[in-house]
Amino acid sequence: MTRLALTGSTTVITGAASGMGAEIARLLAPRGVHLALLDRDAEALTVLAAALPGTVTTHVVDLRDDDAVFAAAHDIELVHPRINALVTCAGSSMLGTLDQLTMEEMRWLTDVNLWGTVSITKALLPALRAAPDAHIAHLASVYALAAPAGRIPYAMGKFAVRGFSEALRHELEGSRITVGAVYPAGVRTGIILHGRYAAAIDPEVAARAASAQARMYHTEPADAAAQIIRSIERRRARTMVGREARIIDLLVRLSPSSYWRVMRRPLRAATDTTTPIS
Template structure:
């Protein structure tokens, strides 16, 4: 694998408005890395871009569940950023509830965000990443992609799939200039539980207590 130098090239980060995505942007910006930041939260993206003034940064509001919007956004990014050398997928949400409490729609919603959003942005940007002398894809999975707890079936389902996607893609890209990795964080104080969803069948007070307990 060729040496990967991010300085002066662009790193694309999904879920960049908050949590780990925003912190990664804050870490990279002072190092001379150009940034393309994606999220559905326009206000938070704009605030982060203002905070990172002095850095070459573009913001892109997109719903990662919308494949057409994802590919259109990827085209916008490549038009502005000619050298993309890294993609870091941090976008994700949470859903609390047991299987008998969750609807199929609720589970599909989370899978669309956590899995298919990761797949679509990776597919959309892969040609640009291939064009670089060296590039890397990092998928934020979860410790729940290694061991699945009760009450988190749709979350674990999507994260196990992200793990499988990452491993298979890594093998597909062997011998190319693009490498692939996945990260499996345990508890991180990002607020994902408090900002996520819970099954509509759960009493809101019970769900709030469960979310607060996990957030702590």
């Protein structure tokens, strides 16, 4: 398989205003890669774009709105005639047990993490088909490999992103488009600290759990972004980001039905959304 050349073509990044999406943009722009950046945060997008060299366009869109997503894809195609990479970084987190979460809260997260990924991929697929070669990179999560307690809607959505990526890769077999799923773990993006939690949880309890999770993160966003870019250029089907991801991947392969026995203890504080603050 030929290496994907990003320079001179356009890479579309969702969730580009912060975290790994922003870091990917910062690494690609100086290399002569044209960028189309999508996010809900217009102000952060503007600040980021102003700091980047080259051709950069910003598109403020809520990925839960299918019509807005397809309209944004149309706008991107008008400005960027050569799109050969899509990176779906947009996502959020949600703390809470099934008892604590409402159906509305779980649907909100699934709309963001899963259906937003599906929508932008479907909208840009014709443009990617028109490229000589193209790659789609979907950010899943280590929780698309192993599902912890206290993260049902997040794990559910990310497992679905994994399934979507794999099925789409098989559908596009023999075409010029390759598809890969990226499994980050322990990246210091702040997603858990700025994510949502069930309204039924005491805010102090939620903050305690989020802080416990954040303390387990060791990979810098710029390092994760560099790994993701390499995986796009090499058109990899699976990319583990962070030492923890590789360990969990191996653990699940070795103990597919009992891996939680090993994960339960280190994740105890991060998944505890019920014990009151004393």
